[in-house]
Amino acid sequence: MAGAFIQPAEVLLSKRVQEMVINGEEPPAPYICRDGDATEDDGSVESPIPIVDLSLLSFSGPCGDESEDELRKLQSALCSWGCFQAVGHGIPSSFLDEIRQVTKEFFGQPMEEKKKYAKTVTEFEGYGADPVPEEGQPLDWSDRLFLDVYPEDKQKLKFWPENPKSFRDILKEYTEKMKMVTKLTSKAMAKSLNLDENCFLDQFGEQAPLQARFNYYSRCQRPDLVLGLKPHSDGSGYTIILQDEVGLQILKDDKWYAVPQNPHAILVLMADQMEIMTNGIFKSPVHRVLSNSEKERVSLAVFYTPEAGKEIGPLDDLVSVERPRVFKNVKDYADTHWEYYQRGTRALHTVQV
Numbered sequence: 001m002a003g004a005f006i007q008p009a010e011v012l013l014s015k016r017v018q019e020m021v022i023n024g025e026e027p028p029a030p031y032i033c034r035d036g037d038a039t040e041d042d043g044s045v046e047s048p049i050p051i052v053d054l055s056l057l058s059f060s061g062p063c064g065d066e067s068e069d070e071l072r073k074l075q076s077a078l079c080s081w082g083c084f085q086a087v088g089h090g091i092p093s094s095f096l097d098e099i100r101q102v103t104k105e106f107f108g109q110p111m112e113e114k115k116k117y118a119k120t121v122t123e124f125e126g127y128g129a130d131p132v133p134e135e136g137q138p139l140d141w142s143d144r145l146f147l148d149v150y151p152e153d154k155q156k157l158k159f160w161p162e163n164p165k166s167f168r169d170i171l172k173e174y175t176e177k178m179k180m181v182t183k184l185t186s187k188a189m190a191k192s193l194n195l196d197e198n199c200f201l202d203q204f205g206e207q208a209p210l211q212a213r214f215n216y217y218s219r220c221q222r223p224d225l226v227l228g229l230k231p232h233s234d235g236s237g238y239t240i241i242l243q244d245e246v247g248l249q250i251l252k253d254d255k256w257y258a259v260p261q262n263p264h265a266i267l268v269l270m271a272d273q274m275e276i277m278t279n280g281i282f283k284s285p286v287h288r289v290l291s292n293s294e295k296e297r298v299s300l301a302v303f304y305t306p307e308a309g310k311e312i313g314p315l316d317d318l319v320s321v322e323r324p325r326v327f328k329n330v331k332d333y334a335d336t337h338w339e340y341y342q343r344g345t346r347a348l349h350t351v352q353v
């Protein structure tokens with residue numbers, strides 16, 4: 001609009017998307033990243049993202065036929081989709097429901113309560129939005145609560161909600177479950193590539209951090225103009241996502257596929273550092289979250305990242321004459337990833353051989 005005052009991103013980011021929705025405001029210009037032609041389910045095909053039963057892969061003895069099949073399924077999912085829907089993960093469905101519930105309750109509270117845990121626009125941890133991106137990059141139509149959850153000495157409890165009352169205990173319990181699931185998954189992924197079962201765990205390190213990002217996607221009157229989360233790949237090793245409604249999409253062969261709603265499953269999504277460690281065999285897929293005019297959505301993403309300062313790189317057994325080394329060894333790749341993310345691009349090319 002000619003002459004309209006456009007608020008700078010840092011001003012907008014000090015205000016929550018949920019507040020704009022409650023006030024009936026249309027998305028301001030810095031949030032607009034789509035051309036208005038997009039419909040809510042544009043290009044999104046109900047997707048056949050593979051389902052893998054982790055319980056079939058959880059023993060260390062010789063594999064039976066069933067687990068051999070499941071390992072093949074796992075490997076093929078990660079080479080093509082870069083993700084799978086995990087079932088048989090050992091977390092009761094009733095507990096997954098509790099987490100979804102407590103997340104909705106947190107975001108459903110009055111603004112003053114949530115703002116007790118507010119971050120500034122330059123910080124990562126706390127309640128708010130991502131730090132201000134580079135000029136010209138769109139803002140996400142969502143609010144977040146970002147917390148370091150493991151190792152315990154990294155937890156900053158001043159950012160951990162005291163309400164709902166059960167929030168902290170549930171998050172602590174979920175963190176324990178995530179430690180178990182990452183161990184199980186890392187071993188299964190190694191076995192699927194005929195590698196020593198501890199090879200990924202050794203690269204991550206025993207104190208490999210877990211960070212929890214609770215995402216709240218408010219309803220939006222103009223889902224054709226904004227995205228809940230812009231297209232990106234993750235900078236972690238891999239990420240485990242729990243969702244309530246559909247909205248997350250995975251890019252495969254230039255097409256967007258919706259991650260189906262499955263209340264019993266968690267999505268295991270490869271990130272750039274697993275693509276590096278597997279010498280490009282497992283894919284770190286680009287993904288995004290659509291906005292929706294009818295339903296709000298919550299998700300909880302847990303990022304599992306190699307220890308700070310630890311060098312990681314393609315495993316020796318995955319480098320050969322037929323498959324030359326694609327990536328260099330790297331340390332603290334997540335920092336490089338973040339710099340590029342803020343400019344709206346990927347960082348993997350910076351670590352290519």
Ligand SMILES: O=C(O)CCC(=O)C(=O)O
Pocket residue numbers: 213215229234241243248287289298299300301
């Ligand atoms: O909300 C989701 O389902 C995905 C979240 C995500 O991709 C992220 O936090 O990096």
Ligand SMILES: [Fe+2]
Pocket residue numbers: 232233234239287
């Ligand atoms: Fe992501």
